[in-house]
Amino acid sequence: MALVLKNRFCSFTAKTTILLLSVVFLFAPYDMAAQKRFSKTYSAGREVRLKLYNRSGTVTVEGWNRPEVQVQAYLEAPTAAVNPQVLDGVILINMVKDNYDRGEVGNVNFTIRVPHDASVDIETKIGNLNVSSVRGTFVRAKISSDGDITLTNINARLVTAENGIGNIFFDGDIQTNGAYRFTSMRGDINLRVPFNSSFKLIATAPSTRSINLGSFANSNMRSFGDGRRVTGQFGDGSSSITVMNQRGSIAFLRR
Amino acid sequence: MKEPAPVDPKMNCEECQQNISVFLDGELDEVVATAMRSHLILCSPCAKLCEDFSVILESCREGVPSEIVPPNSQALWCRINNLIESEIKPEPLPEEPRQGFLSRGWSLTFSQASAGVLAVALISSLLTVVGIRNYFEPTGEDFTSRSDASQTTLEKLLSKIGVVETPQEARERRMKEQQATIAYWTQRVQERRDRWDGRMRDAFDRNLNLIDESLNEYTIMLQANPDDDLTGEMMDAVLNDKMDLLREFSDL
Numbered sequence: 001m002a003l004v005l006k007n008r009f010c011s012f013t014a015k016t017t018i019l020l021l022s023v024v025f026l027f028a029p030y031d032m033a034a035q036k037r038f039s040k041t042y043s044a045g046r047e048v049r050l051k052l053y054n055r056s057g058t059v060t061v062e063g064w065n066r067p068e069v070q071v072q073a074y075l076e077a078p079t080a081a082v083n084p085q086v087l088d089g090v091i092l093i094n095m096v097k098d099n100y101d102r103g104e105v106g107n108v109n110f111t112i113r114v115p116h117d118a119s120v121d122i123e124t125k126i127g128n129l130n131v132s133s134v135r136g137t138f139v140r141a142k143i144s145s146d147g148d149i150t151l152t153n154i155n156a157r158l159v160t161a162e163n164g165i166g167n168i169f170f171d172g173d174i175q176t177n178g179a180y181r182f183t184s185m186r187g188d189i190n191l192r193v194p195f196n197s198s199f200k201l202i203a204t205a206p207s208t209r210s211i212n213l214g215s216f217a218n219s220n221m222r223s224f225g226d227g228r229r230v231t232g233q234f235g236d237g238s239s240s241i242t243v244m245n246q247r248g249s250i251a252f253l254r255r
Numbered sequence: 256m257k258e259p260a261p262v263d264p265k266m267n268c269e270e271c272q273q274n275i276s277v278f279l280d281g282e283l284d285e286v287v288a289t290a291m292r293s294h295l296i297l298c299s300p301c302a303k304l305c306e307d308f309s310v311i312l313e314s315c316r317e318g319v320p321s322e323i324v325p326p327n328s329q330a331l332w333c334r335i336n337n338l339i340e341s342e343i344k345p346e347p348l349p350e351e352p353r354q355g356f357l358s359r360g361w362s363l364t365f366s367q368a369s370a371g372v373l374a375v376a377l378i379s380s381l382l383t384v385v386g387i388r389n390y391f392e393p394t395g396e397d398f399t400s401r402s403d404a405s406q407t408t409l410e411k412l413l414s415k416i417g418v419v420e421t422p423q424e425a426r427e428r429r430m431k432e433q434q435a436t437i438a439y440w441t442q443r444v445q446e447r448r449d450r451w452d453g454r455m456r457d458a459f460d461r462n463l464n465l466i467d468e469s470l471n472e473y474t475i476m477l478q479a480n481p482d483d484d485l486t487g488e489m490m491d492a493v494l495n496d497k498m499d500l501l502r503e504f505s506d507l
Binding site for chain 2: 146224229
Protein backbone atom coordinates (compact mmCIF):
# COMPACT_ATOMS: atom_id res chain seq x y z
CA MET A 1 0.00 0.00 0.00
CA ALA A 2 2.80 2.39 0.96
CA LEU A 3 4.61 1.58 -2.26
CA VAL A 4 1.54 2.45 -4.30
CA LEU A 5 1.13 5.76 -2.51
CA LYS A 6 4.80 6.55 -3.03
CA ASN A 7 4.55 5.83 -6.76
CA ARG A 8 1.45 8.00 -7.05
CA PHE A 9 3.19 10.84 -5.18
CA CYS A 10 6.20 10.65 -7.46
CA SER A 11 3.95 10.65 -10.49
CA PHE A 12 2.07 13.71 -9.19
CA THR A 13 5.32 15.59 -8.51
CA ALA A 14 6.64 14.86 -11.98
CA LYS A 15 3.42 16.04 -13.60
CA THR A 16 3.41 19.23 -11.57
CA THR A 17 7.00 19.96 -12.51
CA ILE A 18 6.30 19.41 -16.18
CA LEU A 19 3.25 21.64 -15.98
CA LEU A 20 5.16 24.44 -14.29
CA LEU A 21 7.99 24.22 -16.82
CA SER A 22 5.50 24.33 -19.63
CA VAL A 23 3.96 27.47 -18.20
CA VAL A 24 7.36 29.09 -17.85
CA PHE A 25 8.37 28.25 -21.42
CA LEU A 26 5.03 29.25 -22.82
CA PHE A 27 4.92 32.66 -21.18
CA ALA A 28 8.58 33.58 -21.40
CA PRO A 29 8.45 34.34 -25.14
CA TYR A 30 5.24 36.28 -24.52
CA ASP A 31 7.01 38.52 -22.01
CA MET A 32 9.86 39.12 -24.39
CA ALA A 33 7.43 39.92 -27.15
CA ALA A 34 5.46 42.28 -24.86
CA GLN A 35 7.78 45.13 -25.80
CA LYS A 36 6.81 45.91 -29.36
CA ARG A 37 8.68 48.03 -31.78
CA PHE A 38 7.32 50.64 -34.13
CA SER A 39 9.46 52.11 -36.90
CA LYS A 40 8.61 54.36 -39.76
CA THR A 41 10.51 56.85 -41.93
CA TYR A 42 9.02 59.95 -43.51
CA SER A 43 10.59 62.05 -46.21
CA ALA A 44 10.77 65.63 -45.06
CA GLY A 45 12.00 69.06 -46.01
CA ARG A 46 14.88 70.61 -44.17
CA GLU A 47 12.71 72.76 -41.93
CA VAL A 48 10.28 70.08 -40.89
CA ARG A 49 8.61 70.38 -37.52
CA LEU A 50 8.27 67.51 -35.13
CA LYS A 51 5.48 67.60 -32.56
CA LEU A 52 5.41 64.78 -30.07
CA TYR A 53 3.08 64.47 -27.08
CA ASN A 54 4.02 61.41 -25.07
CA ARG A 55 2.47 59.96 -21.92
CA SER A 56 5.42 58.27 -20.27
CA GLY A 57 8.81 57.05 -21.37
CA THR A 58 12.08 58.45 -22.62
CA VAL A 59 12.18 60.54 -25.77
CA THR A 60 15.42 61.04 -27.68
CA VAL A 61 15.55 63.33 -30.69
CA GLU A 62 18.73 63.54 -32.73
CA GLY A 63 19.54 65.68 -35.69
CA TRP A 64 21.00 63.91 -38.70
CA ASN A 65 22.11 64.83 -42.16
CA ARG A 66 19.20 63.34 -44.09
CA PRO A 67 16.01 64.94 -45.45
CA GLU A 68 13.82 62.50 -43.65
CA VAL A 69 12.41 61.78 -40.24
CA GLN A 70 12.83 58.35 -38.73
CA VAL A 71 10.51 57.44 -35.88
CA GLN A 72 11.31 54.43 -33.76
CA ALA A 73 9.25 53.55 -30.73
CA TYR A 74 9.63 50.79 -28.21
CA LEU A 75 6.34 50.07 -26.57
CA GLU A 76 6.09 48.36 -23.22
CA ALA A 77 3.02 46.38 -22.26
CA PRO A 78 0.21 47.19 -22.16
CA THR A 79 1.16 48.55 -25.54
CA ALA A 80 -0.03 51.96 -26.57
CA ALA A 81 -1.34 52.90 -29.98
CA VAL A 82 1.05 54.88 -32.17
CA ASN A 83 -0.42 56.79 -35.05
CA PRO A 84 1.91 59.45 -36.50
CA GLN A 85 0.41 61.98 -38.87
CA VAL A 86 1.99 64.27 -41.42
CA LEU A 87 0.25 67.61 -41.83
CA ASP A 88 1.68 70.51 -43.82
CA GLY A 89 5.29 69.85 -43.03
CA VAL A 90 4.54 68.87 -39.43
CA ILE A 91 5.01 65.34 -38.16
CA LEU A 92 2.59 64.93 -35.30
CA ILE A 93 2.63 62.06 -32.84
CA ASN A 94 0.01 62.48 -30.13
CA MET A 95 0.19 59.55 -27.74
CA VAL A 96 -2.12 61.29 -25.29
CA LYS A 97 -4.95 61.71 -27.73
CA ASP A 98 -4.42 58.36 -29.44
CA ASN A 99 -4.61 56.53 -26.11
CA TYR A 100 -7.22 58.58 -24.35
CA ASP A 101 -9.48 56.58 -22.05
CA ARG A 102 -7.47 53.40 -22.50
CA GLY A 103 -6.61 53.09 -18.83
CA GLU A 104 -3.17 51.73 -18.09
CA VAL A 105 -0.70 52.11 -20.95
CA GLY A 106 2.95 51.11 -20.81
CA ASN A 107 5.94 53.34 -21.40
CA VAL A 108 6.74 54.31 -24.94
CA ASN A 109 10.39 55.10 -25.55
CA PHE A 110 10.99 57.10 -28.70
CA THR A 111 14.13 57.57 -30.72
CA ILE A 112 13.50 60.05 -33.48
CA ARG A 113 15.96 61.33 -36.03
CA VAL A 114 15.23 64.61 -37.76
CA PRO A 115 17.08 66.86 -40.20
CA HIS A 116 19.43 69.27 -38.43
CA ASP A 117 17.29 72.25 -39.37
CA ALA A 118 14.11 70.80 -37.95
CA SER A 119 12.17 72.43 -35.17
CA VAL A 120 11.26 70.23 -32.26
CA ASP A 121 8.32 70.47 -29.88
CA ILE A 122 8.09 67.58 -27.44
CA GLU A 123 6.05 67.05 -24.30
CA THR A 124 5.61 64.17 -21.93
CA LYS A 125 3.88 63.60 -18.62
CA ILE A 126 6.69 61.51 -17.12
CA GLY A 127 10.10 60.62 -18.48
CA ASN A 128 13.33 62.09 -19.74
CA LEU A 129 13.64 64.22 -22.84
CA ASN A 130 16.88 64.40 -24.81
CA VAL A 131 17.42 66.58 -27.87
CA SER A 132 20.74 66.92 -29.65
CA SER A 133 22.28 68.40 -32.78
CA VAL A 134 19.27 70.43 -33.78
CA ARG A 135 19.47 73.94 -35.21
CA GLY A 136 15.96 74.73 -36.33
CA THR A 137 13.91 77.78 -35.43
CA PHE A 138 12.82 76.49 -32.07
CA VAL A 139 13.28 73.71 -29.58
CA ARG A 140 10.68 73.19 -26.90
CA ALA A 141 10.84 70.44 -24.30
CA LYS A 142 8.34 70.09 -21.51
CA ILE A 143 7.85 67.47 -18.81
CA SER A 144 4.68 67.85 -16.79
CA SER A 145 6.01 66.06 -13.72
CA ASP A 146 9.19 64.01 -13.21
CA GLY A 147 12.06 63.82 -15.67
CA ASP A 148 15.34 65.34 -16.82
CA ILE A 149 15.74 67.51 -19.89
CA THR A 150 19.03 67.39 -21.76
CA LEU A 151 19.56 69.68 -24.72
CA THR A 152 22.98 69.36 -26.31
CA ASN A 153 24.51 70.94 -29.35
CA ILE A 154 21.49 73.14 -29.88
CA ASN A 155 21.57 76.16 -32.14
CA ALA A 156 18.04 77.53 -32.17
CA ARG A 157 16.71 81.05 -31.78
CA LEU A 158 13.88 80.05 -29.44
CA VAL A 159 14.49 77.45 -26.74
CA THR A 160 12.15 76.49 -23.92
CA ALA A 161 12.75 73.78 -21.36
CA GLU A 162 10.32 73.19 -18.50
CA ASN A 163 9.91 70.40 -16.00
CA GLY A 164 8.59 69.64 -12.55
CA ILE A 165 11.03 67.57 -10.58
CA GLY A 166 14.25 66.98 -12.48
CA ASN A 167 17.40 68.54 -13.90
CA ILE A 168 17.75 70.69 -16.97
CA PHE A 169 20.96 70.84 -18.93
CA PHE A 170 21.45 73.08 -21.93
CA ASP A 171 24.53 73.10 -24.08
CA GLY A 172 24.21 75.30 -27.10
CA ASP A 173 24.55 78.66 -28.77
CA ILE A 174 22.79 81.85 -27.84
CA GLN A 175 21.63 83.48 -31.05
CA THR A 176 21.21 87.18 -31.61
CA ASN A 177 17.63 88.26 -30.87
CA GLY A 178 16.96 84.83 -29.45
CA ALA A 179 14.85 83.97 -26.42
CA TYR A 180 15.76 81.19 -24.01
CA ARG A 181 13.65 80.12 -21.09
CA PHE A 182 14.35 77.40 -18.54
CA THR A 183 12.04 76.69 -15.60
CA SER A 184 11.92 73.93 -13.04
CA MET A 185 10.25 73.25 -9.72
CA ARG A 186 13.09 71.29 -8.19
CA GLY A 187 16.40 70.18 -9.65
CA ASP A 188 19.53 71.72 -11.04
CA ILE A 189 19.56 73.94 -14.08
CA ASN A 190 22.93 74.06 -15.80
CA LEU A 191 23.48 76.19 -18.86
CA ARG A 192 26.61 75.83 -20.93
CA VAL A 193 26.95 78.61 -23.46
CA PRO A 194 29.80 80.19 -25.43
CA PHE A 195 31.64 83.00 -23.75
CA ASN A 196 31.06 85.27 -26.73
CA SER A 197 27.30 85.14 -26.16
CA SER A 198 25.39 88.30 -25.45
CA PHE A 199 22.17 88.31 -23.48
CA LYS A 200 20.03 89.97 -20.89
CA LEU A 201 19.54 87.70 -17.93
CA ILE A 202 16.82 87.21 -15.34
CA ALA A 203 17.74 84.28 -13.10
CA THR A 204 15.59 83.48 -10.06
CA ALA A 205 16.13 80.83 -7.43
CA PRO A 206 13.92 81.97 -4.52
CA SER A 207 14.41 79.00 -2.27
CA THR A 208 18.09 78.08 -2.57
CA ARG A 209 19.34 81.48 -3.77
CA SER A 210 21.99 79.47 -5.52
CA ILE A 211 22.70 81.38 -8.71
CA ASN A 212 26.19 80.84 -10.02
CA LEU A 213 27.08 82.92 -13.05
CA GLY A 214 30.60 81.53 -13.31
CA SER A 215 32.56 83.27 -16.03
CA PHE A 216 29.56 85.37 -16.94
CA ALA A 217 29.51 87.32 -13.71
CA ASN A 218 30.34 90.97 -14.23
CA SER A 219 29.53 94.38 -12.90
CA ASN A 220 26.41 94.60 -15.02
CA MET A 221 24.82 91.81 -13.09
CA ARG A 222 22.88 92.79 -9.98
CA SER A 223 21.31 90.81 -7.24
CA PHE A 224 17.80 91.49 -5.95
CA GLY A 225 15.55 90.28 -3.19
CA ASP A 226 18.28 89.11 -0.83
CA GLY A 227 19.96 87.10 -3.53
CA ARG A 228 16.83 85.42 -4.82
CA ARG A 229 17.22 86.99 -8.24
CA VAL A 230 20.05 88.12 -10.46
CA THR A 231 19.46 90.37 -13.44
CA GLY A 232 21.82 92.02 -15.80
CA GLN A 233 23.42 92.03 -19.16
CA PHE A 234 26.29 90.18 -20.71
CA GLY A 235 27.77 91.48 -23.95
CA ASP A 236 25.45 93.74 -25.87
CA GLY A 237 22.38 92.01 -24.50
CA SER A 238 20.86 91.20 -27.84
CA SER A 239 19.05 88.08 -26.66
CA SER A 240 17.23 87.19 -23.47
CA ILE A 241 17.71 84.32 -21.04
CA THR A 242 15.13 83.70 -18.34
CA VAL A 243 15.82 81.04 -15.75
CA MET A 244 13.57 80.17 -12.82
CA ASN A 245 14.14 77.35 -10.42
CA GLN A 246 11.70 77.36 -7.54
CA ARG A 247 13.56 74.97 -5.25
CA GLY A 248 16.83 74.26 -7.00
CA SER A 249 20.04 75.84 -8.23
CA ILE A 250 21.09 77.70 -11.36
CA ALA A 251 24.58 77.56 -12.80
CA PHE A 252 26.25 78.95 -15.93
CA LEU A 253 29.16 77.16 -17.52
CA ARG A 254 31.51 78.49 -20.12
CA ARG A 255 31.50 76.45 -23.28
CA MET B 256 -112.40 118.60 7.52
CA LYS B 257 -114.72 116.50 5.42
CA GLU B 258 -118.45 116.82 5.84
CA PRO B 259 -119.83 113.50 7.21
CA ALA B 260 -122.94 111.94 5.88
CA PRO B 261 -125.97 112.53 8.06
CA VAL B 262 -126.52 109.54 10.30
CA ASP B 263 -129.32 108.23 12.28
CA PRO B 264 -128.75 107.50 15.96
CA LYS B 265 -129.43 103.94 15.05
CA MET B 266 -127.05 103.73 12.14
CA ASN B 267 -127.77 101.27 9.39
CA CYS B 268 -125.28 99.58 7.04
CA GLU B 269 -125.70 102.08 4.18
CA GLU B 270 -124.94 105.04 6.40
CA CYS B 271 -122.01 103.27 7.91
CA GLN B 272 -120.44 102.47 4.52
CA GLN B 273 -120.83 106.06 3.35
CA ASN B 274 -118.78 107.32 6.32
CA ILE B 275 -116.09 104.66 6.42
CA SER B 276 -113.49 106.69 4.58
CA VAL B 277 -114.01 109.76 6.73
CA PHE B 278 -114.05 107.58 9.84
CA LEU B 279 -110.73 105.97 8.95
CA ASP B 280 -109.19 109.41 8.30
CA GLY B 281 -110.21 110.37 11.88
CA GLU B 282 -112.14 113.31 10.63
CA LEU B 283 -115.63 112.19 11.57
CA ASP B 284 -117.64 113.85 14.29
CA GLU B 285 -117.31 112.15 17.61
CA VAL B 286 -121.00 111.45 17.94
CA VAL B 287 -121.25 109.89 14.50
CA ALA B 288 -117.97 108.05 15.09
CA THR B 289 -119.46 106.56 18.29
CA ALA B 290 -122.51 105.43 16.42
CA MET B 291 -120.27 103.86 13.75
CA ARG B 292 -118.26 102.01 16.31
CA SER B 293 -121.47 100.64 17.80
CA HIS B 294 -122.65 99.55 14.38
CA LEU B 295 -119.28 98.00 13.41
CA ILE B 296 -119.28 95.99 16.60
CA LEU B 297 -122.70 94.58 15.78
CA CYS B 298 -122.41 94.32 11.93
CA SER B 299 -119.79 91.92 10.65
CA PRO B 300 -120.09 92.86 6.92
CA CYS B 301 -119.55 96.50 7.67
CA ALA B 302 -116.70 95.67 10.06
CA LYS B 303 -115.08 93.56 7.33
CA LEU B 304 -115.44 96.32 4.79
CA CYS B 305 -113.99 98.82 7.22
CA GLU B 306 -111.06 96.51 7.84
CA ASP B 307 -110.39 96.15 4.09
CA PHE B 308 -110.45 99.87 3.66
CA SER B 309 -108.11 100.27 6.56
CA VAL B 310 -105.58 97.78 5.06
CA ILE B 311 -105.68 99.50 1.68
CA LEU B 312 -105.12 102.88 3.21
CA GLU B 313 -102.29 101.59 5.35
CA SER B 314 -100.53 99.94 2.41
CA CYS B 315 -100.85 103.13 0.41
CA ARG B 316 -99.26 105.12 3.17
CA GLU B 317 -96.33 102.68 3.53
CA GLY B 318 -95.72 102.07 -0.21
CA VAL B 319 -95.19 105.63 -1.34
CA PRO B 320 -91.58 105.56 -2.64
CA SER B 321 -89.37 108.56 -2.63
CA GLU B 322 -88.15 107.72 -6.18
CA ILE B 323 -91.56 108.41 -7.40
CA VAL B 324 -90.59 111.99 -7.00
CA PRO B 325 -89.61 113.05 -10.46
CA PRO B 326 -85.89 113.96 -10.68
CA ASN B 327 -84.67 117.34 -11.38
CA SER B 328 -83.57 116.64 -14.94
CA GLN B 329 -81.85 119.96 -15.32
CA ALA B 330 -79.65 119.43 -12.29
CA LEU B 331 -78.95 115.86 -13.38
CA TRP B 332 -77.78 116.96 -16.82
CA CYS B 333 -75.57 119.61 -15.27
CA ARG B 334 -73.85 116.99 -13.15
CA ILE B 335 -73.30 114.66 -16.12
CA ASN B 336 -71.94 117.49 -18.23
CA ASN B 337 -69.50 118.52 -15.54
CA LEU B 338 -68.26 114.97 -15.20
CA ILE B 339 -67.63 114.65 -18.95
CA GLU B 340 -65.76 117.93 -19.06
CA SER B 341 -63.59 116.94 -16.11
CA GLU B 342 -62.48 113.78 -17.96
CA ILE B 343 -61.64 115.62 -21.15
CA LYS B 344 -59.75 118.43 -19.47
CA PRO B 345 -58.26 117.24 -16.18
CA GLU B 346 -57.44 119.89 -13.81
CA PRO B 347 -53.74 120.81 -13.88
CA LEU B 348 -51.79 119.52 -10.88
CA PRO B 349 -50.12 122.03 -8.71
CA GLU B 350 -46.57 122.51 -10.03
CA GLU B 351 -43.82 121.15 -7.75
CA PRO B 352 -40.42 122.78 -7.63
CA ARG B 353 -37.84 120.74 -9.75
CA GLN B 354 -34.68 119.49 -8.15
CA GLY B 355 -31.22 118.29 -9.33
CA PHE B 356 -28.79 119.13 -12.04
CA LEU B 357 -31.18 118.75 -14.96
CA SER B 358 -33.69 121.10 -13.40
CA ARG B 359 -31.29 123.86 -14.07
CA GLY B 360 -31.41 123.05 -17.76
CA TRP B 361 -28.44 123.25 -20.08
CA SER B 362 -27.90 126.85 -19.66
CA LEU B 363 -24.16 126.55 -18.92
CA THR B 364 -21.94 129.49 -19.04
CA PHE B 365 -19.08 129.56 -21.51
CA SER B 366 -16.49 129.01 -18.79
CA GLN B 367 -18.38 126.00 -17.44
CA ALA B 368 -18.67 124.45 -20.91
CA SER B 369 -14.98 125.03 -21.59
CA ALA B 370 -13.97 123.46 -18.31
CA GLY B 371 -16.13 120.42 -19.07
CA VAL B 372 -14.62 119.96 -22.50
CA LEU B 373 -11.11 120.24 -21.09
CA ALA B 374 -11.89 117.71 -18.38
CA VAL B 375 -13.24 115.21 -20.90
CA ALA B 376 -10.19 115.70 -23.13
CA LEU B 377 -7.81 115.22 -20.21
CA ILE B 378 -9.48 112.03 -19.00
CA SER B 379 -9.59 110.64 -22.54
CA SER B 380 -5.91 111.33 -23.01
CA LEU B 381 -4.98 109.67 -19.74
CA LEU B 382 -7.05 106.59 -20.54
CA THR B 383 -5.50 106.41 -24.01
CA VAL B 384 -1.98 106.57 -22.59
CA VAL B 385 -2.75 103.86 -20.06
CA GLY B 386 -4.42 101.73 -22.72
CA ILE B 387 -1.45 102.00 -25.06
CA ARG B 388 0.97 101.15 -22.27
CA ASN B 389 -1.07 98.11 -21.32
CA TYR B 390 -1.29 97.09 -24.95
CA PHE B 391 2.44 97.15 -25.46
CA GLU B 392 3.23 95.68 -22.04
CA PRO B 393 0.47 93.14 -21.60
CA THR B 394 2.38 90.20 -20.19
CA GLY B 395 1.21 88.90 -16.86
CA GLU B 396 4.74 88.35 -15.76
CA ASP B 397 5.69 91.95 -16.20
CA PHE B 398 2.50 93.17 -14.63
CA THR B 399 2.59 91.02 -11.56
CA SER B 400 6.27 91.68 -11.07
CA ARG B 401 5.77 95.40 -10.99
CA SER B 402 6.06 97.13 -7.67
CA ASP B 403 4.93 100.45 -6.34
CA ALA B 404 8.42 101.75 -6.94
CA SER B 405 8.30 100.84 -10.61
CA GLN B 406 4.99 102.62 -11.14
CA THR B 407 5.12 105.88 -13.01
CA THR B 408 3.78 109.04 -11.44
CA LEU B 409 0.83 108.93 -13.82
CA GLU B 410 0.03 105.37 -12.85
CA LYS B 411 0.27 106.19 -9.17
CA LEU B 412 -2.11 109.10 -9.67
CA LEU B 413 -4.55 106.96 -11.59
CA SER B 414 -4.29 104.25 -8.93
CA LYS B 415 -5.11 106.73 -6.22
CA ILE B 416 -8.21 107.98 -7.95
CA GLY B 417 -9.23 104.43 -8.73
CA VAL B 418 -8.91 104.54 -12.51
CA VAL B 419 -6.33 101.73 -12.61
CA GLU B 420 -5.43 98.96 -10.19
CA THR B 421 -2.48 99.04 -7.90
CA PRO B 422 -0.02 96.14 -8.33
CA GLN B 423 -1.36 94.57 -5.13
CA GLU B 424 -4.94 94.80 -6.37
CA ALA B 425 -3.93 93.35 -9.71
CA ARG B 426 -2.15 90.48 -7.98
CA GLU B 427 -5.13 89.70 -5.77
CA ARG B 428 -7.50 89.75 -8.71
CA ARG B 429 -5.24 87.50 -10.71
CA MET B 430 -4.87 85.07 -7.83
CA LYS B 431 -8.64 84.79 -7.51
CA GLU B 432 -8.89 83.98 -11.19
CA GLN B 433 -6.15 81.39 -10.89
CA GLN B 434 -7.78 79.78 -7.86
CA ALA B 435 -11.04 79.49 -9.76
CA THR B 436 -9.26 77.84 -12.67
CA ILE B 437 -7.43 75.50 -10.32
CA ALA B 438 -10.71 74.48 -8.70
CA TYR B 439 -12.11 73.58 -12.11
CA TRP B 440 -9.11 71.49 -13.16
CA THR B 441 -8.92 69.82 -9.77
CA GLN B 442 -12.42 68.55 -10.26
CA ARG B 443 -11.52 67.28 -13.72
CA VAL B 444 -8.49 65.49 -12.34
CA GLN B 445 -10.55 63.86 -9.59
CA GLU B 446 -12.87 62.47 -12.23
CA ARG B 447 -10.00 60.99 -14.24
CA ARG B 448 -7.60 59.98 -11.51
CA ASP B 449 -8.90 56.45 -11.04
CA ARG B 450 -7.90 55.59 -14.61
CA TRP B 451 -4.21 56.35 -14.08
CA ASP B 452 -1.71 53.71 -13.16
CA GLY B 453 0.11 53.86 -9.84
CA ARG B 454 3.26 55.39 -11.25
CA MET B 455 1.32 58.23 -12.84
CA ARG B 456 -0.57 58.90 -9.61
CA ASP B 457 2.65 58.95 -7.60
CA ALA B 458 4.34 61.38 -9.96
CA PHE B 459 1.32 63.65 -10.00
CA ASP B 460 0.98 63.68 -6.21
CA ARG B 461 4.68 64.27 -5.73
CA ASN B 462 4.69 67.31 -8.00
CA LEU B 463 1.42 68.68 -6.65
CA ASN B 464 2.68 68.43 -3.09
CA LEU B 465 5.85 70.24 -4.05
CA ILE B 466 3.85 73.03 -5.64
CA ASP B 467 1.54 73.31 -2.62
CA GLU B 468 4.55 73.43 -0.35
CA SER B 469 5.92 76.38 -2.30
CA LEU B 470 2.51 78.06 -2.32
CA ASN B 471 2.27 77.81 1.44
CA GLU B 472 5.70 79.31 1.88
CA TYR B 473 4.94 82.20 -0.44
CA THR B 474 1.60 82.82 1.24
CA ILE B 475 3.28 83.14 4.61
CA MET B 476 5.94 85.41 3.15
CA LEU B 477 3.35 87.64 1.52
CA GLN B 478 1.37 87.87 4.74
CA ALA B 479 4.50 89.01 6.49
CA ASN B 480 5.42 91.43 3.73
CA PRO B 481 2.63 92.26 1.27
CA ASP B 482 4.94 94.58 -0.68
CA ASP B 483 7.38 91.81 -1.53
CA ASP B 484 6.76 91.84 -5.27
CA LEU B 485 9.28 89.14 -6.03
CA THR B 486 7.43 86.72 -3.79
CA GLY B 487 4.19 87.82 -5.44
CA GLU B 488 5.69 87.02 -8.80
CA MET B 489 6.88 83.61 -7.60
CA MET B 490 3.43 82.93 -6.21
CA ASP B 491 1.95 83.76 -9.58
CA ALA B 492 4.41 81.46 -11.34
CA VAL B 493 3.71 78.56 -9.00
CA LEU B 494 -0.03 79.00 -9.37
CA ASN B 495 0.48 78.82 -13.12
CA ASP B 496 2.54 75.66 -12.66
CA LYS B 497 -0.26 74.15 -10.62
CA MET B 498 -2.81 75.02 -13.29
CA ASP B 499 -0.60 73.46 -15.95
CA LEU B 500 -0.03 70.30 -13.95
CA LEU B 501 -3.74 69.80 -13.31
CA ARG B 502 -4.71 70.58 -16.88
CA GLU B 503 -2.09 68.30 -18.38
CA PHE B 504 -3.01 65.37 -16.19
CA SER B 505 -6.73 65.85 -16.72
CA ASP B 506 -6.47 64.61 -20.30
CA LEU B 507 -5.02 61.21 -19.35
